[in-house]
Amino acid sequence: MSLRCAAMVGGTRVVIGFRSGGQASIYCGEEPVFQFNGSGELRRVYDQGQRYAADAGRLVHLQRIAKVSRLQLVPQPISGERFEEIAASWRDWYARICQTDDSRWLSPDGDAALFLQRLNAWLPGKADLVIASTANA
Template sequence: MARQEQDREDLMREATALYPRAELQVQHEIEPVFWGQKRSGQFSFYFGGDPVYQFDVQGHLRRAYLDGQLYRTQGTTLARLKRTRTADSSTLERYDLTEAEREAVLSGMSDRFAKVLGQLEDPQSFQLTAFLADATEQELLMQIRAHISLVLQGATELAPRIRGKR
């Protein structure tokens, strides 16, 4: 997740920690969809600048940026984080989502990924516009589909609490 909440203009160039990575134009999405994987196997999807979803290797949500708000897993719930900046410091205020709020976030995420997966099954509904990978386009698309499938399988589960983060 970016330290600065700003437009994520050129992820293909700037997201060097994500390799392989790819950008797709999907029919029902206004902004390009960016996907990338870390060396650890964790992966991310960016739908333009917002929303952004980061997952562990099992496809469980770790972090998100939705409607201008930062979210982070606490293991059993999601915390919404609000950054307060002063001239001297920056602090994060944490609010743990209720079960209903958590379910709404996860349901919205699941719906969006189900639509994208459906579009990726129809070659006329998407275009791979850029990629950096040691793989063919077909292999890369298979990997992206597999990651979306993991997300959908684990859509009701959160990743374990991020160590060192409370």
């Protein structure tokens, strides 16, 4: 991460980082984790021990399949209900993050002002998820 900060949000440590290309990663405790591309589209989610990735504008579950020589992740469709659970989780965290006072964000690099400028520019319009065409950054 090129720019990151952390804050306690409702008793959970939330870490948000931005890469130089504008990609954002949001860690809400250990899970869930939401990763966005430079256009603000969701590209990956880690939730309840499961991995999800963007694939052609929809979210798919990456199922682990053990092969003889390695582990393979196979994309599987998810139900509309599961997608809504993930979207609801995001909306909840999004609301909490938006309500977190700027003074609570702490930077390990000491540049919280630049982080807050980036965060406050990035947040508007992100409550409803837009799924990326691919999981790549």
